[in-house]
Amino acid sequence: MPDNSGHETTGTAPGTTGTAPGTAPGGVGTASPDEVPVFELGDVSVSYNGNPALAGVTMDIGAKEITAFIGPSGCGKSTLLRSLNRMNDLIPGARVRGELLYKGTDLYGASVDAVQVRKRIGMVFQKPNPFPKSIYDNVAFGPRTVGMKGSMDEIVEKALRGAALWEEVSDRLRESAYSLSGGQQQRLCIARAIAVEPDVILMDEPCSALDPISTVRVEDLMAELKNHYSIVIVTHNMHQAARVADRTAFFSVQVDDTGRRIGQLIEADETGTIFTKPTDKRTEDYISGRVG
């Protein structure tokens, strides 16, 4: 089943970039179907101050592959992403219900420490948010706080190489991170996230503040990173989802009879399937640009 759709991904993507068609189907091929998923969501709902923002999400998120969340604004993509590493805990009034398993463990279990969760499941934000420190210290901060062993210089270099930034910054590590361009800053944030060697990287619209060239670089980077990490990415760019994601989940907003807008998972499948023969009419409308 993954093979079929993998070919179709190849079919849809070529028009977009030169690199994506080569990487995307390869990824689908390597992600073995019977590998255990990193996340298993069962009827997950999130509410803010009692107002439901997202309801009834049931899906699996595979290991060592890229999963994209797409859907119109306000449908709860960021909300769901934040609940995957308990960043929602930081929002007063946010409540997550339902079953959210990470490798079989309940993420919201009583004995689970949110800080430990975030060490394993890193996050990259929409706007690059480097710390007002040197490039080196930006990357070293995570490993230092986690207490990683080994030479810090090597850890920093490895992370920067992993984020395809090393060549550009190796001779200016002591300079302020603010001296980097937006695209470099975002790759620095990715380097910062992978420096602590997490398991999963969550990215919330990581390219929305970047120019097309930086976007391609980050996308290439993601394709490379998925050999080592499981990646979940929220994106408004459908081409991007088609290019990089192995699986895609489409969310939408449902207005109930009291007029409340509640986000819902419409369907989640191989990216090729979602983009070529979605089962739901709403997915088709959204993808063909008739809605949103």
Next chain:
Amino acid sequence: MVIQKGKQPQRARLAVAGARNATESVFGASSRADRIGNVLFRSLLLLGMGFALLGMVSIIVWSFVDGAPRLDMNLITAGPSSITPETAGYRTAILGSLYVIGGVILFIVPVGVGAAVYLEEYADQTRWWNRLIEVNIQNLAAVPSIVFGILGLAFIVRGPLDLGFVAAAGSLTLSLLVLPTVILASREAIRAVPPSTRLGSLGLGATQWQTIWHHVLPGALPGIITGVILSVSRAIGEAAPLLLVGAVTFVMFDPSFFEGQFSVLPVQIFNYAGRPQEEFRVLASAGVILMLAVLLVMNSFAIWLRNHYENKNAR
């Protein structure tokens, strides 16, 4: 384009001129009433600033003119005297001020910053007790200093703490006086640290404390320093509350923190200024210059420190 410009048809020129006029009438030249209003408002602002400057300059000039004859070493090294104003100085008062202010700094920095961190980073603003604390701090910042003097007399000099009339009591009293200001300034500085920085840190698996220590406090440092120095500058000039907690005028021996009498600069100046002999008034003026110098040095240091950390933080 260039060629066309030369032989622009008459019609086009007219249209361009009309368009320019129309735009200017919207954005450019304002109506007469607007202009007058503008000028009036600006003169009012200048007048206000002028008054402030005038006050400051006249104090400085006056005390320089008046105090010039006594700007000598005795001013700093000699103790006070009620008989020989020609050689008397502020030695013990300066030492007393240093002790009191040193104590204030030691007290308000950890307590003030700690309170600000708690209120900004930990306190749940929906709880009534946290809101109560917040309102209280804001009100406390507006309480007259003499009230703090009475509080100090009742609870620090006597009462539960029972320190007696010593420099430490003065320190604590002034600390309580400026603490609300320090807390408010520090909170403002902490709030100015962008949330994205906190999220970035927490998203890497840093604990809340690590986030505060490594990112929030360094980012807020320039603002916190400014708040602390401004508060300390105010504390240096306070006389009223200290009179109540025992800052006596003539202290012959160098004070210490926990025992013995103490005095401070403003109290000493106040006393000299109230004496009938001309020489004491000169001495008082010289004391004012001394205090201004101390304040100037402190504020310069504050600005230097702030710029230093600002540059270190965000380049």
